[in-house]
Amino acid sequence: MDIRKIDDSISVAPQITPEDVAELARLGFRTLVANRPDREEPGQPAMADIQRAAEENGLNWVFLPVESGNIQDSDVDAFAPMFEEAEKPMLAFCRSGTRCTVLWALSSARHMPLEPIIQRAGQAGYDIRGLVPRLQQQASSHQD
Known part of the structure; x- marks a missing residue:
């Protein structure tokens, strides 16, 4: 598993397997988020199998x-409240971890300055500087 910590509340990872879930629980994760559609590519583990493993391991x-x-x-509108309400720490996964990082970044831009978002994503190995216009749009459209 390639777990990439963004901050204390969220880490992201490329595709995990049902066999990985017990280790994720042992590492202290409380919520597992799948941002990848079922059957996106041949050979991908079924989300139902990962869900079953999550439930069996108390996640x-x-x-x-x-x-x-x-x-x-x-x-982003679906991710933002889920992220706020979820028990943390959370691990979100997709094919490479990029989708999860982008969802986190766009939802975080609604209430956080952009520079720390870009830095945290970069420290996790995801260069999201190309998203700055979209991050700014999220920030401006969700100001109080």
Whole structure:
């Protein structure tokens, strides 16, 4: 497993397997979020199998599939409250971890300065500087 910590509340990872879930629970994760659609590519583990493993290991399970390379504002609208309410720490996974990072970044831009978001994503290995216009749009459209 390639777990990449963004901050104390969230880490992201490329695709996990049902066999990985017991270790994730042992590491202290409380919520497991799948941002990858079932059957996105041949040979991918079934989300139902990962969900079953999560439940067997006492983890909260969230299935929030998002199309690769096509994150909509509605996806961010679904991710943001889930992230706020979820028991932490959380591990979110997709094919590479990028989708999860982008969802976190866009939802975080609604209430955090952009520079720490960009830095945290970068420290986790995800360069999201190309998202600055979209991050700014999220920030400006959700100001109190």
